[in-house]
Amino acid sequence: KHFRVAGHRRSQGRISMQMEVDKSSKQRDNSKPRQTHISPELANQAINDAITYSGGDVVVMARTCASGFCDALQQCYGSEEISDVFIACGSGLNGLIGLQVAVELQKRGYAPAVYAAEQSKHANFRSVCDEAGIDLHDFIPSTLEFYYDIVVDALLGTGFDGGDIRQQYWTVYEMLISTRLAIVSLDVPSGWDLSTGPRKIDVTADSFIKPEVLVSLEAPKLGSNVFAGGYHFIAGRHLPQSYFWKRESLFRLFPARSQTACSCQVTRFASKVLMERHMGDLDNSITMTCGTN
């Protein structure tokens, strides 16, 4: 019951993509650096501004992000193709959005289960899961790869301190590194530095999370430059492109036409292995949109 390769192949055929030329970005000054990813500082500012945009309610913001995340996941793995989704959640905002992803996936006909690495700062996972009829685990099932089709990585996001993973997260982190199931990472693959991606020491040891799908929130982070999986989406989308242009010298963060809060963008990366990406120049050559708005 492994969908890692099969699910990806199927998804390539299923996603209807549309080449789009971003005219507004073409008129911009081409001598400026073609930066397409935001800094950690702007990433955190954007999260706070997205919460403000959501009336100061972090759960409202999390639901919007979760809805966009599920749109992205569904584009790659339809509910008629896969069913059981294991969602690994951390204690911060990333984990809260993971919880809301579970609620949303349940509504969309999937069978999600949630793992909470430690108590959430933002929500009572037990009551939310009980109310929605979702299994909540405080352990990683040994039969994970038999019972589940894909794994959602909602462990660590922009709040990751960049250091060694704390002991509380070891078991789940090890699972995310070693599982043969496809991983869909929320915002930032857990353990990746926001600026540089996986640490060099982890790349050397081949001990880092390699998601097949990455769903950035609001805008891609610098570290996701080295993402070498199949599809890269943006969800959340509370903030317009001009918000990012004003603050950092950026080029075409997302296509001009997809401007609603829940909509997603897909970037199809040239297929290169991560090690090559670390050493060479990056070529995020084709930008496409999926029609969710």
Ligand SMILES: NC(=O)C1=CN([C@@H]2O[C@H](COP(=O)(O)OP(=O)(O)OC[C@H]3O[C@@H](n4cnc5c(N)ncnc54)[C@H](O)[C@@H]3O)[C@@H](O)[C@H]2O)[C@@H](O)CC1
């Ligand atoms: N304005 C607001 O109401 C809120 C703003 N938020 C913003 O959202 C940003 C991200 O939120 P979070 O910090 O919740 O993000 P995350 O979802 O990334 O949560 C990080 C969690 O991981 C833990 N962690 C960090 N480094 C770790 C390591 N090496 N090993 C194991 N665990 C580690 C931290 O204790 C924290 O609980 C914040 O920086 C903040 O700016 C959120 O904190 C939510 C509330």
